[in-house]
Amino acid sequence: MYTDSSGHTRFAKMQIPIEPKTGLGSVGLFSSLLVNKNLGDNSGDVKTQFAVTPVPENVEGEGPKLAHTAPRRQLVLSLSGCLEFKSCGVDSDDSEHKVVIRRGDILLAEDLEGEGHVWRFIEAQDGRFYPWVRCYIHLGEEYEHFTSQLIPAFEH
Incomplete structure (x- = not known):
């Protein structure tokens, strides 16, 4: 969506050129990772991966059994799927140690150290299981002003 020279809003379908990438830690073990080949690191501009x-x-009850931490501070935009995330090394099932992520949810992943988390597929509201399609938006220190202003949201 853009404004043309006459001041009117115009729409044009575009796509981000992406290609498969391998060798990116635990995500690469159980998922297909797609990146823009021009985005090499997390310095400066916003970097994304799908x-x-x-x-x-x-x-x-299946899902990666591999406990892992986030590889970097990032937003995880869930485009499809329904998953249960759990903290590792904690016996509690309260809302601070277990959460359901659905299509449309955005997760701020910043558990960069410690025991990490695991997740598994769960049924969506229609009783079906869906692939987990997501977009990672890497957040450098320059986004601290954004993440510092996040406030607790309502429960689903």
Whole structure:
């Protein structure tokens, strides 16, 4: 969406050129990772990656069993899928240690150290399982002003 020379809003469909990338830690073990080849690191401009994790054949309670931390501070925009995330090394199932992520949710991932988290596919509201399609937006220190102003949201 843009403004033309006459001051009117115009629409044009565009796409970000992306290509598969491998060798990116735990995400690459169970997902297809797609990146723009011109975005090499996390300095300066906003960097994005797209990832797709298919639903396993035996989906009941399945998901990566690999405990991991976030590789960097990033926003995770969930475009498809329904997942349960849990803190590792904690026996509590309260809302600070377990959360459901659905299509449309945005997760601020900044558990860069410690025992990390695991996740699994769960049924969406329609009773079906969907691949987890997401966009990672890498956040450098220059975005601290943004993340410092986040406030607690309502529960689903």
